[in-house]
Every structure is written in structure tokens, then in C-alpha cells.
Amino acid sequence: MLRSHTCGQLRSSNIGQEVTLCGWVDTSRDHGGTIFLDLRDRYGKTQCVVNPDSGAEFLEVAKKLRGEDVALVKGLVHARLEGKDNQKLSTGDIEIRASEIRLLNRSKTPPFFPNQPELPGEDLRLKYRYIDLRREAMQRTLMLRSQIIKAMRDYFEQHDFVDVETPILGRSTPEGARDYLVPSRVHWGHFFALPQSPQLYKQILMVAGYDRYIQVARCFRDEDLRADRQPEFTQLDLEMSFVDSNDVISMIDGLMKKLAKDLLGLELELPLPRMTYDEAVRRFGSDAPDLRFGMEIVDCTEFARQSAFRVFSGAAEAGGYIRGIKVDRRAEEFSRKRIDELTEFVKHDFGAKGLAWFRVETDGSLWSPISKNVEPEIQLQFQQAFDARPGDLILLLADSWDVTCKGLNGLRRRLGAELKLYDSKQMHFSWVVEFPMFEKDEAEERWVAMHHPFTAPRPQDMQLLQTAPQTCRAQAYDLVINGYEAGGGTIRIHDSDTQQVVFDLLGITPDMAADRFGFLLDALRFGAPPHGGIALGIDRIVMLFGGLDNIRDCIAFPKTQRAMDLMTAAPGTVETKQLHELHVQVETPPVKN
RNA sequence: GGGGCCGUAGCUCAAUUGGUUAGAGCACUGGACUGUCGAUCCAGAGGUUGCGGGUUCGAGCCCCGUCGGCCUCGCCA
Structure with missing residues (x-):
């Protein structure tokens, strides 16, 4: 064993002990006469101090260390100087005064650093997975x-x-x-x-x-x-x-x-x-509903079918449904542009024919581009069905059962996230x-x-x-x-x-x-x-x-969306001999133009 | 198979919306510095703007194709 402790282990109770640490150089701060090295392993980081007391030879070694080099540091555990402790590190009360330092293996300059603040592109992370896996989050x-x-x-x-x-x-x-x-x-x-x-x-x-x-x-x-x-x-x-x-x-x-x-x-x-499955689909449009928030589906088919408005009556006549969800009190956050985006979303992703909506005004009445097409008594039924209050936004799909389920589930999940209707730490089983x-x-x-x-x-x-x-x-x-x-x-x-x-x-x-x-x-x-x-x-x-x-x-080693391993470049071709042994022939791919 | 977003220095991003020499921070190289912890300071090097074609007097920017990454519909008993 080259090391006596890990880089996350030492505390003030270890002061005075001689220890040996091994790890990757996380950062080095070179002040000329004094060099601070943060040595990192999966347990943590420890600050090591190299100065002329460590010996001129070792000061030279330390000067040449770069990020991700693998190094060994031997020395005494010291308390940090007065006021120089680092509360961000679990080992921040102590440091190692190096009496010996060795470069165990040099690292090429890596394509990215495990401690860099911005996450590199995912393709790069996957190609150099061994560096990505050094990141604390991973x-x-x-x-x-x-x-x-x-x-x-x-x-x-x-x-x-x-x-x-x-x-x-x-x-x-x-x-x-x-x-x-x-x-x-x-x-x-x-x-x-x-x-x-x-x-x-x-x-x-x-x-x-x-x-x-x-x-x-x-x-x-x-x-x-x-x-x-x-x-x-x-x-x-x-x-x-x-x-x-x-x-x-x-x-x-x-x-x-x-x-x-x-x-x-x-x-x-x-x-x-x-x-039950039936209840989940009825109330949330999904067999895996996100129950961290409400926004349940309301079925309006019974009364909406009686409207002369063809979007509603036509859907009902075709055996479809008029169902919707309601955003509580935040209609003012929904510009026409944003509603258009939601419309495009349900049309494109779930095949809905459109998205009908009502905004609830301060007097409790409904407003919408389609208000004039929907009879006042039907509008009143919408108000009651949704328990509409001023500032609410009602979103409706008139479509087949399947499309209303998928579309409303999609809307519900999207709005739940966009409107932050739940705490990110919340868990619902x-x-x-x-x-x-x-x-x-x-x-x-x-x-x-x-x-x-x-x-x-x-x-x-x-x-x-x-x-x-x-x-x-x-x-x-x-x-x-x-x-x-x-x-x-x-x-x-x-x-x-x-x-x-x-x-x-x-x-x-x-x-x-x-x-x-x-x-x-x-x-x-x-x-x-x-x-x-x-x-x-x-x-x-x-x-x-x-x-x-x-x-x-x-x-640890996942595949990309196109089912490739970017690190090993799998899948790959094989020798013709291997194919022969397996009695397998590969078709010639069609020529693209 | 369909739709969408993205691709500029090693990395993360910018480039006045088509205008002539493509910038910044970090990293890298060299130098200075004995208490830093995203050290600091000085200097330097670094670019086939993913690739191919097109439009244009002129393309990082517009168009077509292609490659790659991500999100998504279909698919996933």
C-alpha cells in the first residue's frame, strides 16, 4: 500500500502524525517559494504544502505538477495557520507539510477537468468517461x-x-x-x-x-x-x-x-x-402519473357535447371526449405566444387537432378566442366543472380518448415542471x-x-x-x-x-x-x-x-441515443473470419444519395 | 422512421443579425511571487467556425445534404 490514508480522511485529531497520501492533482497554487497542492481521490481533497523546508529537490517536483497528474505526498499533518482553514473541505482544518513528493504518473493535458465549473458536452464526457467519472457528481x-x-x-x-x-x-x-x-x-x-x-x-x-x-x-x-x-x-x-x-x-x-x-x-x-389503472388514466391520462402535484383532468364531455361549437360537438359525435386541466391562478403568465407553443406541442407530439382554452376573468366569467362560439350556459358549466376562479387558465382537448389522455398528460407534466408545482427534492411513491x-x-x-x-x-x-x-x-x-x-x-x-x-x-x-x-x-x-x-x-x-x-x-459506461459506446467505439466491425465461423453474412448497405 | 435544439481555440461561450484582421474566461507554454484554496501579476502560443456542396461582390451567420450529441413522437409485452 503506497498510502497510509485517503484524501478525505484526515482531521485535526490526526495532527502530528506522519502520513502518506496518493491521488490526482486537483489544483496547484504556485507562490514561488510555497506551493499548495490539492490532492484528490474519491474520498475527498487534502491540501499539501511544499516549501523550501521540504527540500529543493521536492520543490522542483511540485513546481512541475499539473492537473490530473498522479502524485504521492508524504509529510506531517499540521493544523492550518490561524484563519487559513477552509470550511469548504472536510479536511479543511489541516494540511500536509510535505517531506517527500513523488510524481507517480504524468497526465497529458486532459480534454476537460473533473473540477471545471461548466459541464463539457456529453459526447466528450462519454468518450473520456474515465475523466468524467472522476467528477464528484458522478x-x-x-x-x-x-x-x-x-x-x-x-x-x-x-x-x-x-x-x-x-x-x-x-x-x-x-x-x-x-x-x-x-x-x-x-x-x-x-x-x-x-x-x-x-x-x-x-x-x-x-x-x-x-x-x-x-x-x-x-x-x-x-x-x-x-x-x-x-x-x-x-x-x-x-x-x-x-x-x-x-x-x-x-x-x-x-x-x-x-x-x-x-x-x-x-x-x-x-x-x-x-x-387502479382506470382511475389513473381517467384522472391523469397516464398509467404512471406524477402525483407530486394536482392539476387533475376534468371530463366535460357530457355538457360540452351539447354545444353548437363544432370542435366540441364534433369530437363527441365521433365518439371522442372533451377533457381538460386547469392552471390555478397563473393565467397572466400565459401569453398568446406561450399558449400557441402549447398548442403546437399537443398537435405535434400527440396528434391533437388543437388546444382550446379559457381564461377566468376577475368577475369569474370566461374569456377565450372561442368564447363567442360557446353558449353562455355551456361556459357556466365549464366554470362549475373546473371550480374556476379568477386568474385560472383552463386548457381543453376535444379528441379521442387516447389523444386526450396523452395530450393532457403531456401538458400536465410540462406545466408541472415549468410552473415548478413541486419541490425538486419531493418524492412521491x-x-x-x-x-x-x-x-x-x-x-x-x-x-x-x-x-x-x-x-x-x-x-x-x-x-x-x-x-x-x-x-x-x-x-x-x-x-x-x-x-x-x-x-x-x-x-x-x-x-x-x-x-x-x-x-x-x-x-x-x-x-x-x-x-x-x-x-x-x-x-x-x-x-x-x-x-x-x-x-x-x-x-x-x-x-x-x-x-x-x-x-x-x-x-458507469452508458450508450448514446444511437446506441453507441463512444469510449470503446462499440459496436464495431469484425473480421470476415469471425463471420464465416458464425455462418453470418452482412448485407451491403443501400447507397444513399 | 418523423419532428425539434445544438455543433466556433483543448474546454465553456461570444461575434453588433451577411461585411473585410473570429474574441473572452479557464486550460496550455515561459517568467515573477513564501499562505493560497476558482491564488495573483506579466508575456506567449493556440482556429479547415463538424464535414461537403450551393447562394452572394462577400458566409461562423442564409439554403441543401451529411456526420455527431441531446430532447421528443412512433417504438419500448
């Missing part, structure tokens, strides 16, 4: 991530869970996200798929009697990226036997309480609030439960599983599978934190007959099922216990607990 986040995973493991160990690893090389399953494929060398024309989640394996583990399973599992989905989506991400995967929805939810409630307390010092009230079993595939006339094909319907909805699948609700539950889906799970189907009924509905024939999931259907016939589970998105949880706005900052 180190804090990665340590938070480590603590969160440790707390999760501790919690589940206390509850008798077994950590089991499942294969990374598996088989492609139909439906779901696009798979990352790995060609088999041994089996011509056959491919492994990287797991989108360990779903089937953990169900098999339940059949095998490992009644409480967890895994910190890497998952892969070859879909387009977002601020909160990476092609490879990490889940805390969990499955339990002999449980219902309530048991799984309670188990995770306990985990969230522990995480909030241990890492944020927050006391959560249990049980965490729960809301809740559950959304009882999702539909199926949704209609847009293009084709067929049902697709909303969660996955192994999800069990609610017992009371079992007959609906045959009669009215669209109304059938699942034993499904999503954990929602600040408007993000932080996790989701279901109780699974544990008998092969029900599983086959669901497959039928999804258009998966017995032959296909046997081919793709035969092993699961077999397993279900060999004594499968009732079981269910959940998967938590660890990257997102770290992001939310760390108060960050993207998951790249929670991952």
Missing part, C-alpha cells in the same frame, strides 16, 4: 447506486430470498421488445437472444421450489433510447411463491420504506397509496394496479398482452377471457415514483390450461406455444405453485433518488 451517483443495491440485497436476504443467476444466452421469444441476437457457431443459422428480462427462468425457479428469488439482472432491449431508457439496463428481479398481488406489493413497500429512510432520510407512510390484460394492436386486428403473456387475470375476471377480453383486468401492479415507472410485476398464470386460453387470445397457436414456451407449459404441469413477482428498474431508481434527469448519469 462519484456520488455511482456510490449511491452501490448503496441502493446493497440495501436491496440486505433487505431481501433478511426476508429469506435466494439470489440465483439466470442465463444471458437464452432463446428469442415472440412479442415484446426487439431482441439482441447472438449467432451460434455450433448450430448453423441458430441464434441466442439476450434476455429482455429473466421472466421465464424465474417462473421455472418457482416450479423448482425456490419460493423467494431475487437477482440483480442485466436486461437487453433493442429499441430506441430515451433519457430514461438504455438498451442494456439493470433490474432488481424478484419472484415469490404462494402469494397474491398484495403480498408482492407489501414486500416492495417495505423495501421502499427502507431505501427512502436509509438513503434520503425520508419517512414513508405504509402502505403506499394505490390507484405509489402503485398503479389492475391493468387491462390486453390491448388492441393498432395495425392488426388482434390482441396483444399489455404486460406479458404469462400474466394472470383477476380471479373474478376469469370468464371475461372468453366473453369480453377488453374488459378483463390483470393481477398487475406498477410502482410509480414521480411519474416514472420504477417497476412492474404481475401474478403469473400457474396452470397450463389458463395459459393456453391466453395464448389462444393472443393468437399464439398450441404449436407455436409448444415450440417457444414448451418448457414453461411442461413445467406448469409438474406441480407449479401459485406465484408472482416484480422487477424494479435500478437505473431509474438511482436516477430518482439522486435527483437526476437521465439514466446515463447513473450508469
Whole structure:
């Protein structure tokens, strides 16, 4: 060990000790006869003083040190001179009077410095990730991530869970996200798929009697990226036997309480609030509502349809809805230009036909460019429906159910952030439960599983599978934190007959099922216990607990939006020989013009 | 696949809206300085304005294409 202490360790209680520190040169302040070096490692910074007492030889070494050089300093811990302490540093009461200083390794001038005030461009940060990871903010986040995973493991160990690893090389399953494929060398024309989640394996583990399973599992989905989506991400995967929805939810409630307390010092009230999917969509237009603020959706279809104003009546006649949200007391902050921007936003991003709005005047009446088109009695109903007060702004969409949901959810989230309707440190945890079993595939006339094909319907909805699948609700539950889906799970189907009924509905024939999931259907016939589970998105949880706005900052080596690793330049080409071995040919790309 | 924002010195940004020699701070190089902590002071070096084409007497600025980063819709059971 070259060092005796870390750079964040020494305090006034160490005064008088001889110590050796190693680290990166954070800054150096050269006064000619005296040089101050701040040595940095992931634990902190310590000021080291080099002067003629250290020896002329070492003064020369210190003079040549530059930022990010790696150095070793040996010396006595001294109290700072009177009034020269630095309260910004945890080690600011002391300094090291160097008796020896060594350059362990020179650094080229880096493209950016970990301590520079302005954040460099993200492409540069990703290319030189080893320098970016020296930044205090990145180190804090990665340590938070480590603590969160440790707390999760501790919690589940206390509850008798077994950590089991499942294969990374598996088989492609139909439906779901696009798979990352790995060609088999041994089996011509056959491919492994990287797991989108360990779903089937953990169900098999339940059949095998490992009644409480967890895994910190890497998952892969070859879909387009977002601020909160990476092609490879990490889940805390969990499955339990002999449980219902309530048991799984309670188990995770306990985990969230522990995480909030241990890492944020927050006391959560249990049980965490729960809301059905239908209620969430009705009140907030989203299955992952941000409940840090109100601004609930008001449905005005019943009375607005009676207006002669075609925007309203036409939408209602077409089977659509007139729904809206209200900005409390801040209409004066909404210029025509700003409202035009919001209109463009809902039209462009969510396909809305337009955005209708009313401003509430001091006498309580409504004003809008469309006021003259909307009958006074209908306007009165809007006032009552929204409990309109002077200064309020009412924003309305008249469109299909889907467009009103997406558009109002989009508006609500955007306005919540722009108007700062919540404190940035605020955290809101809740559950959304009882999702539909199926949704209609847009293009084709067929049902697709909303969660996955192994999800069990609610017992009371079992007959609906045959009669009215669209109304059938699942034993499904999503954990929602600040408007993000932080996790989701279901109780699974544990008998092969029900599983086959669901497959039928999804258009998966017995032959296909046997081919793709035969092993699961077999397993279900060999004594499968009732079981269910959940998967938590660890990257997102770290992001939310760390108060960050993207998951790249929670991952040591993330990919860009175009799914590249800028540091290693992956993906890259391979030798023709490798392709031959794998029996893979690469198509010639189309010529662009 | 669609839409949007961005790309100027190593880094972060500016450039009077199309005008002739593209600037600043930090970093870098050299020098001065024994108590700084974003040290200070003096001097210096540093540019294919992402790339390619076009419009123009003239382009960092306008147009087209392209590459890269980010945001977003679709997509993500």
C-alpha cells in the first residue's frame, strides 16, 4: 500500500502524525517559494504544502505538477495557520507539510477537468468517461447506486430470498421488445437472444421450489433510447411463491420504506397509496402519473357535447371526449405566444387537432378566442366543472380518448415542471394496479398482452377471457415514483390450461406455444405453485433518488441515443473470419444519395 | 422512421443579425511571487467556425445534404 490514508480522511485529531497520501492533482497554487497542492481521490481533497523546508529537490517536483497528474505526498499533518482553514473541505482544518513528493504518473493535458465549473458536452464526457467519472457528481451517483443495491440485497436476504443467476444466452421469444441476437457457431443459422428480462427462468425457479428469488439482472432491449431508457439496463428481479398481488406489493413497500429512510432520510407512510389503472388514466391520462402535484383532468364531455361549437360537438359525435386541466391562478403568465407553443406541442407530439382554452376573468366569467362560439350556459358549466376562479387558465382537448389522455398528460407534466408545482427534492411513491390484460394492436386486428403473456387475470375476471377480453383486468401492479415507472410485476398464470386460453387470445397457436414456451407449459404441469413477482428498474431508481434527469448519469459506461459506446467505439466491425465461423453474412448497405 | 435544439481555440461561450484582421474566461507554454484554496501579476502560443456542396461582390451567420450529441413522437409485452 503506497498510502497510509485517503484524501478525505484526515482531521485535526490526526495532527502530528506522519502520513502518506496518493491521488490526482486537483489544483496547484504556485507562490514561488510555497506551493499548495490539492490532492484528490474519491474520498475527498487534502491540501499539501511544499516549501523550501521540504527540500529543493521536492520543490522542483511540485513546481512541475499539473492537473490530473498522479502524485504521492508524504509529510506531517499540521493544523492550518490561524484563519487559513477552509470550511469548504472536510479536511479543511489541516494540511500536509510535505517531506517527500513523488510524481507517480504524468497526465497529458486532459480534454476537460473533473473540477471545471461548466459541464463539457456529453459526447466528450462519454468518450473520456474515465475523466468524467472522476467528477464528484458522478462519484456520488455511482456510490449511491452501490448503496441502493446493497440495501436491496440486505433487505431481501433478511426476508429469506435466494439470489440465483439466470442465463444471458437464452432463446428469442415472440412479442415484446426487439431482441439482441447472438449467432451460434455450433448450430448453423441458430441464434441466442439476450434476455429482455429473466421472466421465464424465474417462473421455472418457482416450479423448482425456490419460493423467494431475487437477482440483480442485466436486461437487453433493442429499441430506441430515451433519457430514461438504455438498451442494456439493470433490474432488481424478484419472484415469490404462494402469494397474491398484495403480498408482492407489501414486500416492495417495505423495501421502499427502507431505501427512502436509509438513503434520503425520508419517512414513508405504509402502505403506499394505490390507484387502479382506470382511475389513473381517467384522472391523469397516464398509467404512471406524477402525483407530486394536482392539476387533475376534468371530463366535460357530457355538457360540452351539447354545444353548437363544432370542435366540441364534433369530437363527441365521433365518439371522442372533451377533457381538460386547469392552471390555478397563473393565467397572466400565459401569453398568446406561450399558449400557441402549447398548442403546437399537443398537435405535434400527440396528434391533437388543437388546444382550446379559457381564461377566468376577475368577475369569474370566461374569456377565450372561442368564447363567442360557446353558449353562455355551456361556459357556466365549464366554470362549475373546473371550480374556476379568477386568474385560472383552463386548457381543453376535444379528441379521442387516447389523444386526450396523452395530450393532457403531456401538458400536465410540462406545466408541472415549468410552473415548478413541486419541490425538486419531493418524492412521491405509489402503485398503479389492475391493468387491462390486453390491448388492441393498432395495425392488426388482434390482441396483444399489455404486460406479458404469462400474466394472470383477476380471479373474478376469469370468464371475461372468453366473453369480453377488453374488459378483463390483470393481477398487475406498477410502482410509480414521480411519474416514472420504477417497476412492474404481475401474478403469473400457474396452470397450463389458463395459459393456453391466453395464448389462444393472443393468437399464439398450441404449436407455436409448444415450440417457444414448451418448457414453461411442461413445467406448469409438474406441480407449479401459485406465484408472482416484480422487477424494479435500478437505473431509474438511482436516477430518482439522486435527483437526476437521465439514466446515463447513473450508469458507469452508458450508450448514446444511437446506441453507441463512444469510449470503446462499440459496436464495431469484425473480421470476415469471425463471420464465416458464425455462418453470418452482412448485407451491403443501400447507397444513399 | 418523423419532428425539434445544438455543433466556433483543448474546454465553456461570444461575434453588433451577411461585411473585410473570429474574441473572452479557464486550460496550455515561459517568467515573477513564501499562505493560497476558482491564488495573483506579466508575456506567449493556440482556429479547415463538424464535414461537403450551393447562394452572394462577400458566409461562423442564409439554403441543401451529411456526420455527431441531446430532447421528443412512433417504438419500448
